[in-house]
Amino acid sequence: MDKTEDSGALRRAPSQKRSQERVERMLQAATALIEENGSDAMRMGEVAERAGVSIGSLYQYFPDKAAIVRTLAERYNAEGRTCISDGLAGVRDMDGLLQAFGALIDTYYGIFLVEPVMRDIWSGTQADKALRDIDLRDSRANGALLAEAWQRVAPAAEGEAIERKAFLVMSLGEATMRLAISVERAEGDALVADYKAMALREIGASG
CATH class of the missing domain: 1.10.10.60 (Homeodomain-like)
Structure with missing residues (x-):
């Protein structure tokens, strides 16, 4: 297709x-x-x-041009989900999950730093309800991908809690990226590093 x-x-x-x-x-x-x-x-x-x-x-x-921007947003989101799915597909233990998810955070931040169209779309998300809806659907889909890998390596953890936490981790990650590209580079780097440490700590606590 x-x-x-x-x-x-x-x-x-x-x-x-x-x-x-x-x-x-x-x-x-x-x-x-x-x-x-x-x-x-x-x-x-x-x-x-x-x-x-x-x-x-x-x-x-x-x-209208909003429809063009939404189409581009959906395209970037689809590519992002493929990247996440591929990055987590080979995860078989908690160490592997932490390494793979940490690498995905670094990859995403790097993409946003060099991709002006993605930055533009994200900066306009809060002002456009349709974009917010797209963003929410994407967070849920990405959260489901993380939850699947998370539950695979921590089968004893409560499934509903993992799904909720994975959704939150992904949503906070997107908010962190949006904030990081809105401030000076040094501060943005520190914010992403802090988010990465918190997310990996939360994921690892269930292992």
């Missing part, structure tokens, strides 16, 4: 290869514009012009 086909932010899903390629060009154009000046400055006409499509063609798929 094309990455854009399952996005709820699209007005209609592209079914033909040419349509899928056209939507991909639109998203690439929007990404470039956000990288240059942020999503607030992005205009639908600019997206259409850079993508080489008519404004009418753009509106066939995206009713």
Whole structure:
């Protein structure tokens, strides 16, 4: 399935290869514009012009720029879930879980430091209810991935408590990343390090 086909932010899903390629060009154009000046400055006409499509063609798929941003958010979240799933798939004991999850925290922070589009989307999450809903669904999905690995290495722990804690760990992690990229780099590094230590301590306490 094309990455854009399952996005709820699209007005209609592209079914033909040419349509899928056209939507991909639109998203690439929007990404470039956000990288240059942020999503607030992005205009639908600019997206259409850079993508080489008519404004009418753009509106066939995206009713407004918020829909474009939500589609990009869903795409990044899907890629993130795949990264988490792959990172935790081989975990077989508590030491392995702590090492794998710690590495995922470092990876995510590194991505946010260098990816302006993800920073832009996250900075606008609190002002957009649809983005907040996407963010919440993503936290729950990521929490479920962590809970699955956590329960695998700590089978004696109470399942419902692990699921709740895993959801909280992931939600706090996302909040920490959002805060860390909003402050000076040194402070951001320290905040992520503190979150990492707290999260690993909580996970390890159940082992």
